[in-house]
Amino acid sequence: MEDSLSTIDDIDSLKTFVRKKYYYLGQNKQQEISRLIFEIAKREKVGFSLVFEQIPPPPSRFSFIKSYLLERRYPLLHQNGVKISQTFCDVDINPSLRVNLTTKQIITPKQFFVEESVLSTETVQRIRDKFPNSTFTMIASYREYVKKKAFTIADYNRRLENFFIIREKFDFYKHCPCSNNSASCGYFVMNLGSGCPYECTYCFLQNYINSPGIVLPANIEDFFTVFRNLKKDMRLGSGELTDSLAFDHITEYSPKIVNFFRQYPKSTFEFKTKSNNVRLLTSAPGAKNIIISWSLNPQKLIDTAEYFTASLEERLEAAQACTAAGYRVAFHFDPIICYSGWETDYEVLINTVFTKIESNTIAWLSLGTLRISPQLKKIIENRFPENALLDEELLTGFDGKLRYPAEIRSFIYTTMNSWIRKNNKSVPVYLCMEEREMHRDTHLSLKHETKQTTVIF
Incomplete structure (x- = not known):
C-alpha cells in the first residue's frame, strides 16, 4: 500500500x-x-x-x-x-480555500462601492468620515456589478475587504424562509444587509450568498416608510443574512430602529447577534417591544466553531447591559451540536444563563439542532478542514438537509427543555426549523404559527 x-x-x-x-x-x-x-x-x-x-x-x-x-x-x-x-x-478539497483562523480580521474595508443613487446620503458621508483611508468607487447598481461575475469560496474568504452601499428597493420585509416542511413561527425578516464578519463553521451564508463583499443599505428611512404603509402588527427582526449588530458602529442604525419601533408597541422587533457590539444600542432608552437576542453555545464550541465571535461571557455581559438599559433579551440555543459530553456542557450553559440574567427580562428561548445542506458540507470541508461538526452521525432529514436523526433531536429538545423548566416554569420556548411531528413529540408549543406564504413586502 x-x-x-x-x-x-x-x-x-x-x-x-x-x-x-x-x-x-x-x-x-x-x-x-x-x-x-x-x-x-x-x-x-x-x-x-x-x-x-x-x-x-x-x-x-x-x-x-x-x-x-x-x-x-x-x-x-x-x-x-x-x-x-x-x-x-x-x-x-482545495487547501488554498482554508480560512485563516490565526488572526481576527479588523473591519477596515479596503474598498467601498457606492451606488450612485445613495452618494449624497448621510449614511455614506458618515462612512467616508469613518474610513478616510478606504477607496470609494461609484457604481450604477450592485445588481449590475455582480450580475456577470462568478464568485468563489476564495472571494467569500476576502469579503471584508469590499463593502457595497446600496439603495434597497424591493426586499424590505418578508416571511422567515423556513426549511421545507418546517412548521412556521410566523416571523418576519427585515433585511438590513447581507454578509457577516464572523467565521461560524456551520453558517449557511457560506453557501447562499453569491457576493464579493458585505452589502449594506443606505436608505433605512425607506424601511420605516414601507412598515408604516403595511399597517399591520408583526413579530420581526434582522439577522437572517447578516449579524444584526456586528456592523452597527458603521451604520449606526440601532438607535434609529429602536426609536421607530417604540411607536408600534404591538409589534416586536428583534436584533439577533453573536456580538457584544451594544454601545450604540444601549445609548437609546430601551423599549419592551425591542428584543436583543444572542445565539448561545458552550464556550468549547464558540472556541472551535464560532471563530471571532464574542465569547459566552461577553455575550451575557452585553445582555446584562441591555436589560439595564430597559430592553428585554432572548437566547437561541441554535444550533445545538451533539458531541461526547454535550449534556454536561449544555446543562451548565442553561444554568449560567439563568444565573446571570433575570428571568423576567427574558422574552423567549428557542431550540434548534445542527442542520446543513449537502452543498454546504463540501464548503465546510474546504474552509474548515479540521472541523469536528461533520464527524457526527448526520443523515438527510425531512427537508433535505443533513440533520441528526429524529430520535436524537427529540431527546436533545426534551432534555434541554427540562433543564430550562428547572430554572423557570413560564418562559416561552419554541423550536426553530423543525417539522410538526417534532413539536408534537416534544410537546413544545406552536402558538406563534401562522399561515406561511412567500409574499415579499
Whole structure:
C-alpha cells in the first residue's frame, strides 16, 4: 500500500488508490467508497491505510463494501438498527480555500462601492468620515456589478475587504424562509444587509450568498416608510443574512430602529447577534417591544466553531447591559451540536444563563439542532478542514438537509427543555426549523404559527 495513504491529507492519492483497487466498479461507486473512507479516517483520526486494511478485499460486491463502511462510519445508528440508504458525494478539497483562523480580521474595508443613487446620503458621508483611508468607487447598481461575475469560496474568504452601499428597493420585509416542511413561527425578516464578519463553521451564508463583499443599505428611512404603509402588527427582526449588530458602529442604525419601533408597541422587533457590539444600542432608552437576542453555545464550541465571535461571557455581559438599559433579551440555543459530553456542557450553559440574567427580562428561548445542506458540507470541508461538526452521525432529514436523526433531536429538545423548566416554569420556548411531528413529540408549543406564504413586502 502506498505510503501516502498513512495520512488523511492526500485526497488525490486516496482516490487514485480506490480507482486502482476497485477498478471493476463504476465511477459513482468508487466516489462513494472514497467519501466514506475519508470520513471514517477523519472521524477516527487515523490514516486511510488503517481503514483499507479491514475492508472486504476485492472483488467483493459493492454492497458488502458499502455495508462495512457504513457500519464503521455510523456506529451508533447501526447499533440502533437505523437503515442508511443515502448516497455519498465525491471528496473535493482545495487547501488554498482554508480560512485563516490565526488572526481576527479588523473591519477596515479596503474598498467601498457606492451606488450612485445613495452618494449624497448621510449614511455614506458618515462612512467616508469613518474610513478616510478606504477607496470609494461609484457604481450604477450592485445588481449590475455582480450580475456577470462568478464568485468563489476564495472571494467569500476576502469579503471584508469590499463593502457595497446600496439603495434597497424591493426586499424590505418578508416571511422567515423556513426549511421545507418546517412548521412556521410566523416571523418576519427585515433585511438590513447581507454578509457577516464572523467565521461560524456551520453558517449557511457560506453557501447562499453569491457576493464579493458585505452589502449594506443606505436608505433605512425607506424601511420605516414601507412598515408604516403595511399597517399591520408583526413579530420581526434582522439577522437572517447578516449579524444584526456586528456592523452597527458603521451604520449606526440601532438607535434609529429602536426609536421607530417604540411607536408600534404591538409589534416586536428583534436584533439577533453573536456580538457584544451594544454601545450604540444601549445609548437609546430601551423599549419592551425591542428584543436583543444572542445565539448561545458552550464556550468549547464558540472556541472551535464560532471563530471571532464574542465569547459566552461577553455575550451575557452585553445582555446584562441591555436589560439595564430597559430592553428585554432572548437566547437561541441554535444550533445545538451533539458531541461526547454535550449534556454536561449544555446543562451548565442553561444554568449560567439563568444565573446571570433575570428571568423576567427574558422574552423567549428557542431550540434548534445542527442542520446543513449537502452543498454546504463540501464548503465546510474546504474552509474548515479540521472541523469536528461533520464527524457526527448526520443523515438527510425531512427537508433535505443533513440533520441528526429524529430520535436524537427529540431527546436533545426534551432534555434541554427540562433543564430550562428547572430554572423557570413560564418562559416561552419554541423550536426553530423543525417539522410538526417534532413539536408534537416534544410537546413544545406552536402558538406563534401562522399561515406561511412567500409574499415579499
